[in-house]
Amino acid sequence: MGKSEIITEDSPGKRALLMGNEAIARGAIEAGLKLAAAYPGTPSSEILETLAEAAPKLGFYVEWSANEKVAFEVAAGAAISGVRSMTSMKNAGLNWVMDMFMTLVYSGVRGGFLIVVADDPDAHYSSNEQDTRFAAFYGEIPCLEPADAQEAKDMARYAFELSEKLELPVFLRSVTRISHASGDVELGKIERLERKPVFDRHWKMPWRWNVYGPPGAVKKHEWLHSKMPMIKEIIEQLPWNRLEISEGQKFGVIASGIGASYAIDAIKLLGLEGKVAFLKIGTPSPLPEKLVSKLLKGVETVLVVEEGEPLVELLVKALAKDANPNVRILGKLTGEMPQVGEINIDVVAKAISRITGREISVDPQIEKIREEIKSLVVPRSSTLCAGCPHLGTYWALKRALAAFGGKVPIVNGDIGCYEQGGYGIAGKEYKPSFSTESVRYKIEAPYETLDTNYIMGGGVGLMQGEYHAGYSDGSIVAVAGDSTFFHACLPAVVNAVYNKSKGLFIVMDNSWTAMTGHQPNPVTGITATGNETKVLCIEDVAKALGVEFVKVVDPFDLKATQSAIEEGLKSDKFAIVITRRICTLQAIRLKQYTGKKMSLDKDICTGCKLCVSLGCPAITFNVEENKAGIDPIVCVGCGICAQVCPVNAIKAGE
Incomplete structure (x- = not known):
């Protein structure tokens, strides 16, 4: 079923x-x-x-x-x-x-x-x-x-x-x-x-x-x-708020939500079942004040366990003033629990262990295995998929900025698959700068492209602020996706036209809300339940909002994309370039993809690594041979790498 x-x-x-x-x-x-x-x-x-x-x-x-x-x-x-x-x-x-x-x-x-x-x-x-x-x-x-x-x-x-x-x-x-x-x-x-x-x-x-x-x-x-x-x-009457307390117990735990699940397992791990007063909370706001007060009056020390900020801890402290001013309340505010990041069973167990003096029994064999597998784990970040249209857009933007970006261009990011353009995964060490002047950093891979990135729709607004602030050291660019364009960018586009901003806004249209699992959006043509609906064209909306410079290109065509971006950079008006190509994963699933696997001729390859810097997961490099390679299992045949190779070592295969 x-x-x-x-x-x-x-x-x-x-x-x-x-x-x-x-x-x-x-x-x-x-x-x-x-x-x-x-x-x-x-x-x-x-x-x-x-x-x-x-x-x-x-x-x-x-x-x-x-x-x-x-x-x-x-x-x-x-x-x-x-x-x-x-x-x-x-x-x-x-x-x-x-x-x-x-x-x-x-x-x-x-x-x-x-x-x-x-x-x-x-x-x-x-x-x-x-x-x-x-x-x-x-x-x-x-x-x-x-x-x-x-x-x-x-x-x-x-x-x-x-x-x-x-x-x-x-x-x-x-x-x-x-x-x-x-x-x-x-x-x-x-x-x-x-x-x-x-x-x-x-x-x-x-x-x-x-x-x-x-x-x-x-x-x-x-x-x-x-x-x-x-x-x-x-x-007070809900079954998800539950107190277990016995006479003589001096230590208690108040745990909310998933923190309660962690706390229950941590107490079992330490062999403290029945020895610790325990209040499970399913309603962090408002608190079940009667149950909390009963616990506070019965113990000397309380550990508050919750995922996130110390909301429950703050409310418990306020309640303790009347219930039992002498009770010690420990948690995130006092350092017993971490103030950032996730908690888990180990975190909670260590906190209870420090407070109660009860040692955690650790299997030395498990610790040995953990140490052994550390050397096998390769740290890595996420990457854009093989054949992702955004790779073509970012490569064309990199080339265009090198030619027409000025001394120090600014590229403002947004939220979507393309946010990986600011993940900085290029195998380099980045150090803080304390310069009082604009500093240019060379973009070698797509993952080094974005300079700012905060929220959905934020990039095109930041771009306008930078322009009106008088930034003149280089071109100002913003990027966003098709779903984000309709989600959060429309008011900012109106603002750019109305207040005569100048800058280039690149909208990467891959027809789906891809990063969150390929949900449909206003450009997809179907609703949440799969019914056909009207497709809203970004270029039509942009023109209707008064944008005069609007161009649509295929990001798999690097020359055309670079040319359109260069025109946008040189424009004396607010410019929008739409790079349109369906998400490759969806194209493959929908059997719309016709790309041929690429092959690399090692006799021609010079080992320049330019194709490697494209950032496509299908491209490999053999250090000993000083030759690039293409993984035939990962390659989808988009052909972007062939356009990047300066010596024509990469060609479409069968």
């Missing part, structure tokens, strides 16, 4: 191995979900992907929205009309919705509204480690935090019921090790709610859905505050 069949199967009590994100999706399905909207973002993407597979079978609506803000508003609109809806996003995606989020809570919702955010401790897939639980605290709504896949499913299901009881959105915070780990999940019954969407602008409150309408925003804020006593009462 396939995963989509399991997700849609109405078999209460059946057990299934589900990824955390799949479990969240299943919980929403069990709750009678009517609408789901999201924008792809690792580690959250599989939630909506799972729902998209189930939607045609179960009859609810799913969409990939243009960005998280739109997705949030689509889901909120459904909730206002009385049906159950949800939106899901990664940590950075929440930043896009904060304006609507912080206003929506003033009027609440009618149908259950679940907001799922997948945080990314250790920044595996992200530009930061932000802890989004603070948003729930800030917005004065409940935050649920699962410890495993089963809780992820159960919490997602319950969140809709809680949301409707409170008439407020409910927040579910996952982390990478929940979202992308799989666990044994017991399925529940699928509710089939046949609700008619309704609208009443004065439902239970004058001008309910208009924060500016009477009685006004302040009174509506007062209404939000009035919900907190009910929230706290409900929180």
Whole structure:
């Protein structure tokens, strides 16, 4: 049985191995979900992907929205009309919705509204480690935090019921090790709610859905505050908040979310079961204050274990003032737990070991094996795929900047596969510079191209600031992808035209939201559920926004791409160059690719390594022979390397 069949199967009590994100999706399905909207973002993407597979079978609506803000508003609109809806996003995606989020809570919702955010401790897939639980605290709504896949499913299901009881959105915070780990999940019954969407602008409150309408925003804020006593009462009774304490125990652990799973295993590892007071928390905001106070009054020392920032620790410290001012509270703020990066069982066990004096039993054989395999592990970063169109774009940009970039050009990056253009993986050592003047660094490989990189849509805005600041040491460039163009770049393009900015904006159009798993977007031509839809052409939109210099090229044609980029660099206006070629992985999957494997003639090769600096994973180099090579298994036959080779040693094979 396939995963989509399991997700849609109405078999209460059946057990299934589900990824955390799949479990969240299943919980929403069990709750009678009517609408789901999201924008792809690792580690959250599989939630909506799972729902998209189930939607045609179960009859609810799913969409990939243009960005998280739109997705949030689509889901909120459904909730206002009385049906159950949800939106899901990664940590950075929440930043896009904060304006609507912080206003929506003033009027609440009618149908259950679940907001799922997948945080990314250790920044595996992200530009930061932000802890989004603070948003729930800030917005004065409940935050649920699962410890495993089963809780992820159960919490997602319950969140809709809680949301409707409170008439407020409910927040579910996952982390990478929940979202992308799989666990044994017991399925529940699928509710089939046949609700008619309704609208009443004065439902239970004058001008309910208009924060500016009477009685006004302040009174509506007062209404939000009035919900907190009910929230706290409900929180105390939830099964995911659980206290185990016995008389005479002097040390206790308070652990939230996945931190609770780590803490339970760490306590077992140290042989301290039954000897340590333990409070498992599934609602970091608000805390179950009665349970926390009971623990604080019964022990002398407490270790707080949580993934992310010290939210629970701060709230526990505040509560301790009244519950037990003499209790010692340890955690991230005191150095017992690391303040950055991920935690795990070993981290928690070491912290408990230091506090209790209980030694960790380590198998010397395991340590020996760890030392032996260290020499076998080769550190490496991710790379662009063999035949990736972005390799052609970056190579052409490198050549164009060498000719027309000025003394020190600036290349502003963005978020997508092409962000690897700033990963700096060229086998060099980079040292800090303290120069007071502009400094040029030679671009040898595509991975050395980007100079700045922060958020989606940020590059084209930074470019304009650099221009209006009067930067004159070189050309100013920004890059972004097709999905990012529609997600976050449109206002900045309008701004560039309106405020007469100058610079080159390169849009790498590969027809898919590739980095997060090849989800469709406005240029793909299909929706989340695979239905055909209108293709939005980036060049048409750019021209409609007033951009006068717009060119479209094929990045597999290096000369044409370089020529278009050079024209853009020399233009006295804001210029957009679109490099269009479908993602090679998708082309192969869809059987649209016709490239021939490349072959290299070693008799002609001079060992100049120019092809190696292209950064294609299919190109190898034999140091002893001083000859390049092509891995026939990896090569897809895009032909870019043949255009790079100065001696024509690379040719298309059979």
